[in-house]
Amino acid sequence: MNPNLNSIPSEEYKPLDNQLSLDDLQSQNYISSNPVTPQPENKKGIKKYLPYVCLVCLICSLFGNINLYYSNTILKKQYEQARSTANINQYWYDVGQKHYMELLERKIELEKEYNFYHDNAVIVTENGSRYHRYGCSHTFGRTYWIYNIENAQYQGYTPCKDCWN
Ligand SMILES: [Zn+2]
Numbered sequence: 001m002n003p004n005l006n007s008i009p010s011e012e013y014k015p016l017d018n019q020l021s022l023d024d025l026q027s028q029n030y031i032s033s034n035p036v037t038p039q040p041e042n043k044k045g046i047k048k049y050l051p052y053v054c055l056v057c058l059i060c061s062l063f064g065n066i067n068l069y070y071s072n073t074i075l076k077k078q079y080e081q082a083r084s085t086a087n088i089n090q091y092w093y094d095v096g097q098k099h100y101m102e103l104l105e106r107k108i109e110l111e112k113e114y115n116f117y118h119d120n121a122v123i124v125t126e127n128g129s130r131y132h133r134y135g136c137s138h139t140f141g142r143t144y145w146i147y148n149i150e151n152a153q154y155q156g157y158t159p160c161k162d163c164w165n
Helices: 003-007 022-027 041-120 149-154
Strands: 121-125 130-132 144-148
Touching (some): 041 121
Antiparallel strands (some): 121 144
């Protein structure tokens, strides 16, 4: 309220005939007792469309969440299938690994046996005077015996020049 108007005693203040008093202005809502600050037009526009913007955001969020839910469901199924396949593969890998270890042990045993016969066993043929290694061409198609080297040498056999050099 204007302090100048308040400072004038009411009996001294008499409006002119064509002049409205402060009470008249207030009663006719020309002056509001609670002044409202005027807002720019663009702020009013934002307030007007704000619910629609929120609704659009809500719908987008809803569809996004539904999409994520289905994607998650599909990924879960794929994960379960992959895990099942991995378990099967792991089982066959373990079986193969066990079989491989058994074969490796068998190979080591066979290598020992091979080395023993390779180092000690020789082949002598009927009517021959030489002793031979396995696979020598002089033993093909002939009657043969297998001796150890000491026995062959004791019986007078000498090493074959083709397979012992
Ligand atoms: Zn030979």
